[in-house]
Amino acid sequence: MEHPHPYSPADLRLPGFVPLQLSQMEILLPYLIISIVIIVAVWLISGMYGGRLSKTDRWLMCWFVYTGLTHIITEGAFVFSPRFFSNQNPSFFDELWKEFGKGDSRCVARDPAAVTVSGINVLLAGPASLLAVYAIASQKAYSHTIQFTVSLCELYGMLVYYATAYLDGFNFWVSPFYFWAYFVGANSSWVVMPTLVTLRSFKKIYAAFQVEKMKTT
């Protein structure tokens, strides 16, 4: 027996689809609360370093812990569960991705471009984000380079994500609400934050080369 699915386009075939069992609030509220707890925890722990780290560095650590865990855990649950929509006993993340599918059905349809971008995030950007946290905390000489690298990869990923959606028909959301809330809104942090970090890291690297130049002349 097959349940009809709620996604767009309607002709998308999802054999064995198991309908959502949690409400939108039961999915988003816990996710939001845990996210905030993690960010506040990193802020407080980084404060205990004794004033050595600037407030900007502490915010950046919050961001890189958050983006790193999102890539590894949340996107990992998506990439490594190709049939998450048909699990008879769905996990919290199965439910989360079935909910997100209302804003972009390519995640349930296993669109190659969406899976590729998430796969790169899980395997490369995620671990590199956590390395960035360590690099910021211990003020390594590669700190800005790793921040720049991760953020540039995240931006490239978002570009692929949106451009392929556009070229593929741009009809993957149930309604304008889910378009704005999920497809645009839920992804917006990964456009805004990487842009800010990329610009900041670029300036820091530029400054370092100017110091090097002055020293050698």
Added chain:
Amino acid sequence: MEHPHPYSPADLRLPGFVPLQLSQMEILLPYLIISIVIIVAVWLISGMYGGRLSKTDRWLMCWFVYTGLTHIITEGAFVFSPRFFSNQNPSFFDELWKEFGKGDSRCVARDPAAVTVSGINVLLAGPASLLAVYAIASQKAYSHTIQFTVSLCELYGMLVYYATAYLDGFNFWVSPFYFWAYFVGANSSWVVMPTLVTLRSFKKIYAAFQVEKMKTT
């Protein structure tokens, strides 16, 4: 009337396909010769700067002119001619891409991921490559950052290119010859060179931060 096409998979539909009019040699030989002429020209011109530039910098200028022009002109001809395979009077580049399609039919099929990666190359990586040439020649403080950025984007693009091919069925070449010669061989420079440039730029940026650190302590 529709001509059958030579591509794989055989069920690919290409309405109005115009068969190749040039032979493999008539396409590859001029392309190869022009590429070599451009690289040699950049090598000679960069040598006239009077010994200020190292041999490595001159090689890098050759590479960035070559990769920049490839992105802008060759890939531009692909991205901005969506129906190149049906041109009644095909240009040289129409013929080139029809030939390359034997190694990856996704370019004739307008696969969203392939078009996206090439589109990013045409609009961003290409112009940025030419900016890198200028930055190397005039030894700008952002020279290594722009080289690092372009190369990282090229590597990310290749990863998307190959991963989506894998997830999409991995059956886009006519024969093992075209798999190795076009799908792997023709793209291999954009795996090898960006890897080398990325590693080199990373080391240069790392060194600059160490100089900056020494100066401030």
